[in-house]
Amino acid sequence: MFFSTKKIKFLSLLFCLLFLFAIPAQRVYSFELDCDYGLRLDTNDAMSDLYSYQRRLSPWLTIKFPVLNGVQFDAQASGYIRYNPKSDIFRPLFDVDVFRVMTAVPFLNGRTTFELGRIHMQDTRGMVINQAVDGLGMHITLPRMLMDLYAVYTGWTNHFTTNTLLSSDDIADASNKKDRYYAFGARRLVLEHTVYFPQFFGRADVYGDMIANVDLRKKIQEWKWTKKFAKQTEVKEEVHSIYLGSGIMGPFAKSNNVYYHLGGVIEYLFRQTPKKAEGYISGYFDGGIKWMIDPTMQLSSRVQWGPKNKEGQSEYRPITYKSAGILYEGSFNGLLKPELEFKWKFKPKWVFNTGIYSYLTPKPVKTGFTRASFESIYKYTEFLIGTNGVVAGDVQLTGEFVYGQDSHRANRHRDFALRLNCQVGF
Numbered sequence: 001m002f003f004s005t006k007k008i009k010f011l012s013l014l015f016c017l018l019f020l021f022a023i024p025a026q027r028v029y030s031f032e033l034d035c036d037y038g039l040r041l042d043t044n045d046a047m048s049d050l051y052s053y054q055r056r057l058s059p060w061l062t063i064k065f066p067v068l069n070g071v072q073f074d075a076q077a078s079g080y081i082r083y084n085p086k087s088d089i090f091r092p093l094f095d096v097d098v099f100r101v102m103t104a105v106p107f108l109n110g111r112t113t114f115e116l117g118r119i120h121m122q123d124t125r126g127m128v129i130n131q132a133v134d135g136l137g138m139h140i141t142l143p144r145m146l147m148d149l150y151a152v153y154t155g156w157t158n159h160f161t162t163n164t165l166l167s168s169d170d171i172a173d174a175s176n177k178k179d180r181y182y183a184f185g186a187r188r189l190v191l192e193h194t195v196y197f198p199q200f201f202g203r204a205d206v207y208g209d210m211i212a213n214v215d216l217r218k219k220i221q222e223w224k225w226t227k228k229f230a231k232q233t234e235v236k237e238e239v240h241s242i243y244l245g246s247g248i249m250g251p252f253a254k255s256n257n258v259y260y261h262l263g264g265v266i267e268y269l270f271r272q273t274p275k276k277a278e279g280y281i282s283g284y285f286d287g288g289i290k291w292m293i294d295p296t297m298q299l300s301s302r303v304q305w306g307p308k309n310k311e312g313q314s315e316y317r318p319i320t321y322k323s324a325g326i327l328y329e330g331s332f333n334g335l336l337k338p339e340l341e342f343k344w345k346f347k348p349k350w351v352f353n354t355g356i357y358s359y360l361t362p363k364p365v366k367t368g369f370t371r372a373s374f375e376s377i378y379k380y381t382e383f384l385i386g387t388n389g390v391v392a393g394d395v396q397l398t399g400e401f402v403y404g405q406d407s408h409r410a411n412r413h414r415d416f417a418l419r420l421n422c423q424v425g426f
Helices: 009-022 045-051 168-176 371-376
Strands: 030-042 055-064 071-084 089-107 110-122 130-142 145-153 188-201 204-215 219-225 230-236 238-251 258-272 277-294 297-306 335-347 350-358 381-392 395-405 413-425
Touching (some): 071 110, 110 145
Antiparallel strands (some): 030 055, 030 413, 071 089, 110 130, 145 188, 204 238, 238 258, 277 297, 297 335, 350 381, 381 395, 395 413
16 A cells, blocks of 8 residues: 655645756755664564554655755655564555755854754754754854754654654554654654853853654544453543753863763653643753773763652653654653763774663563553663765765664563665765
8 A cells, every 4th residue: 555645745846846947957966865674573472563563664865956056955755664464564655745955144253054844853962852854943153152943843754763663652643544654753843942052161062952842633542451352542632841951061171082971951741631631840860971092982871860759750751762863752750771882983984883772760560551551661772783984985885783672571572673874975
């Protein structure tokens, strides 16, 4: 079966035609091909059809046109192919109506860059959100300050950059209608303000992030499990959240190869249902160290820890991890998240990278499979290994393999993902 998205196809096609006719004598500047392949293995077959994407393939093609009168135009095409061999369901989804227009103008002693279309959105360190989404972006670059402003809508995104699982609200969104596949937090309005001050205190940099998540969903589907059968119902629900983070980073005193990072975050989540309204507020600490062993080797570690508070724990924490690009709809309440990464430039144009990433919760693993337990049971660990570099000329290749596994004994999930990326310039 084939499903196409209903978006702003006419406007996208118009932009493509305008640029094609505007630069008839010039060749394409470059193109980028990105492809993810994921495989899911389940210990308990009874749950796999409902809670996992067994096999998926996500191709993504970006064509970058030459700069014309200070305006950069990109045209993109993406797809998502999902196949569940147990239920014999094959669902391809293709999208050829996305674009990005970018231009820069002088501003004070720096410049301001404007973006429209499918833009890349992330916070200062790329930890909370790091995803291609549709909307507006403005970037202000000054000698002593960098500032980013975003206003995006997530309901048009259909390319999966997620290496492993989705959070349960995304699964509910995807199952609500046959053509609803989203990379993170479907049908949300996301507003972001990021500011960065280089060398604010001596050699230390200071940053601040604000991310607001406005839920535009009307209904979601929820599964209720009993001993004999499962019942699916529609639930009216709204989940809004705001994220405030700040920190400081830089080299240690009298050192040029060891760097530190220390910060804190406060998150507030509001959930509205026909029966009740709930609010969650929590905070967590974020710290890390990066050691430049030599000019070719880098070892870094990071730890996030959120103490448990009396208000309880939100069930909306995502369970995806590395490069997931999922907006944190919840908190690190009662959660420890350690990371360890290693990068080695073994050749002048090639880099080897590997890492291990974990979610650790202090509570014992639950055995029930309610929606709340689906989000809260996980002690999840991922291992990544990859390489990237220049093959020849303007041809760059990137390859990554990710393995993920949770700690649920009765319904254990194992995830395998392979990511390939190729960039070619002319």
